[in-house]
Amino acid sequence: MSVARSFAHVCDALESRTTLNRLEARGTVRLALKEAGLDPSSVTARQMGVVVERILPGQLQSRGVGDPDSICRDLAISLASLPSDEASETPESVFGRLGESSR
Amino acid sequence: MQWISLLGVGIQAIASLVVGLRLASIARRTRRFPELALSLATLLGTVVGYPLGLLAIALERAGMPGVAPVFFIAASVMMTGVSMNYFFTWRVFRRGAPFAVVLCGLGVWLLFAPIGAVAVHVGLYGIDRGIQSSSVWVALAVGAVLGGYAWTAFESFRYYLTSRRQLRLGLIQASVSNRFLLWSLASACFLAIVITAGVVVRLGSNPLQSAGFSLAVGGLGLVNSTCNVLCFLPPQWYLDWLGRPRAAAGA
Numbered sequence: 001m002s003v004a005r006s007f008a009h010v011c012d013a014l015e016s017r018t019t020l021n022r023l024e025a026r027g028t029v030r031l032a033l034k035e036a037g038l039d040p041s042s043v044t045a046r047q048m049g050v051v052v053e054r055i056l057p058g059q060l061q062s063r064g065v066g067d068p069d070s071i072c073r074d075l076a077i078s079l080a081s082l083p084s085d086e087a088s089e090t091p092e093s094v095f096g097r098l099g100e101s102s103r
Numbered sequence: 104m105q106w107i108s109l110l111g112v113g114i115q116a117i118a119s120l121v122v123g124l125r126l127a128s129i130a131r132r133t134r135r136f137p138e139l140a141l142s143l144a145t146l147l148g149t150v151v152g153y154p155l156g157l158l159a160i161a162l163e164r165a166g167m168p169g170v171a172p173v174f175f176i177a178a179s180v181m182m183t184g185v186s187m188n189y190f191f192t193w194r195v196f197r198r199g200a201p202f203a204v205v206l207c208g209l210g211v212w213l214l215f216a217p218i219g220a221v222a223v224h225v226g227l228y229g230i231d232r233g234i235q236s237s238s239v240w241v242a243l244a245v246g247a248v249l250g251g252y253a254w255t256a257f258e259s260f261r262y263y264l265t266s267r268r269q270l271r272l273g274l275i276q277a278s279v280s281n282r283f284l285l286w287s288l289a290s291a292c293f294l295a296i297v298i299t300a301g302v303v304v305r306l307g308s309n310p311l312q313s314a315g316f317s318l319a320v321g322g323l324g325l326v327n328s329t330c331n332v333l334c335f336l337p338p339q340w341y342l343d344w345l346g347r348p349r350a351a352a353g354a
Contacts, residue, residue, distance in 0.1 A: 002199075037268030041199070050272050091262050092275055094137045094195050095282045097129065099335055 006048035006082060007033070007040045010056075013075055018065045028063060032056045042090050045082045052076045111321025112153075118328035119149035122335045137195050144187035145331070148293075149324075152181030163230055171226030175218060182214040182244070188251045188290075189214075196258040206254065213247035216240075235307060245301050252294040259287035277345040278337060285334035292327035296320055 007029060014025040032055045033040055038047055052075045060068035126142035155177035163170045189210045197203030217240035224240075225233035234241055263283035269275040299319040308316075333341055 035268065036272055036274065037265040038274070047269075047274050050274055054272055089135075089137075089195075089198070091195050091283070092266070092269075092279060094135075095286070096276070096279045097133060097135070098126065098138065098141070099278060099282055099337055100129075 003040045004043045004048075006045040006079060007043055009079065009082060010048060010052060010075055013078065014060075014071070017071055017074075018060070020063065020065065024063070028059050029056070032059045045079045049076050049079045052079060111324035112317070115320075115324030115328045116149055116154070118331055119145050122331045123150060125335055137191055140187040140191040140194070144184045144191065147180050147184030147187070149184075152177050152184060155180060159225075160230060170230065171222050174225045174230065175222035178218045178221065178244075179215075182218060182248075185248050185251050186211045186214050188255050192251075192255045192258050196262065206250075210247050210250050210254075213243050214251070217244040231308075234304065238304070241304060242301075245297060245304070249294065249297050249301070252290045252297060256287045256290035256294055259283050259290060263287060278342055281345055282334050285330045289327050289330035289334065292323040292330065296323050299323075 011022070011025045011029050014020055014028065015022050018025070020028065030040055032051050033043060033048075035055050036047070036051045038051065043051075052072050056075070057068040057072045060071065065071070123142050123146035126138055126145060130138035130142050155173060159170050159174040159177055162168075162173060189207045193203045193207040217237070220240045221234065221237045221244070224237040227233065228236055260283070263280065266275050266280035266283055270277060270280050296319060299316055303313045303316045337345075
């Protein structure tokens with residue numbers, strides 16, 4: 001299954017900045033996304049930014065990663081510079097359109 | 104009791120017409136497939152197909168010709184509407200999943216394959232006896248309809264549960280999360296109608312001429328209409344209510 005650019009970006013950054021290996025980094029991010037109700041294949045940079053700020057620090061701390069807040073802060077900043085990937089058609093975007101401007 | 108079914112069917116037809124036209128206008132503006140599929144699913148089943156089915160019965164009762172062709176058109180229109188449901192669920196909820204392509208293809212094939220055979224039986228024996236004598240074909244079509252609505256209800260409800268987690272993080276609007284639930288409920292109503300139709304057929308009656316089925320269609324039609332309107336034409340008070348913290352938590 002292909003993964004979203006923001007997912008790959010965060011996994012690569014975690015792999016390089018922490019002691020987590022590739023499998024551990026991807027598993028950690030997948031768990032964080034699952035907790036947020038998001039899919040690795042369609043998560044956008046904006047959504048990933050929220051996950052990185054609100055959920056990932058706790059996940060990293062539980063895996064013994066040092067200074068998770070600082071790592072996640074840097075990750076959130078780097079995510080903001082990623083090109084927009086909002087164009088993908090997700091169920092959320094479809095159902096968002098279906099009820100819009102009905103008043 | 105008859106007036107409840109007539110009221111339910113009437114309200115459902117009007118609600119489906121309004122919602123279907125609304126979705127068609129969104130589809131015209133966005134040029135996106137999901138909107139088009141939903142508008143066709145809404146309009147073809149309840150607004151066009153079901154009344155055509157009733158017309159076929161009326162023709163038969165009046166002893167007029169054209170029962171089988173009208174029945175064939177009614178069934179084709181209704182099945183086209185249900186097939187749009189399959190396409191919508193595949194494209195929106197399971198776009199990249201190979202099993203969804205197979206399920207969608209199989210479902211659509213099973214929807215259309217039996218129509219000709221059933222119509223021939225209806226032409227030979229009339230609507231009631233024709234449906235009974237082609238029970239295998241009818242069972243296949245009913246199974247496909249059942250599968251379509253069950254799949255839609257399941258996928259939408261699954262997304263509703265997922266969206267509740269997104270809602271807690273502010274990643275989705277409460278109204279959008281609620282829309283998954285409403286669409287799941289609306290599909291579940293059709294599912295219940297089809298199950299009732301299946302039971303009626305098993306009991307040896309024509310669903311379109313059964314009082315019990317008409318009552319079920321009426322009641323479920325009212326629920327379906329309410330869900331459709333709140334989903335696609337939500338009034339401001341409903342959106343305001345969803346926007347409140349307690350409502351959003353349970354949206």
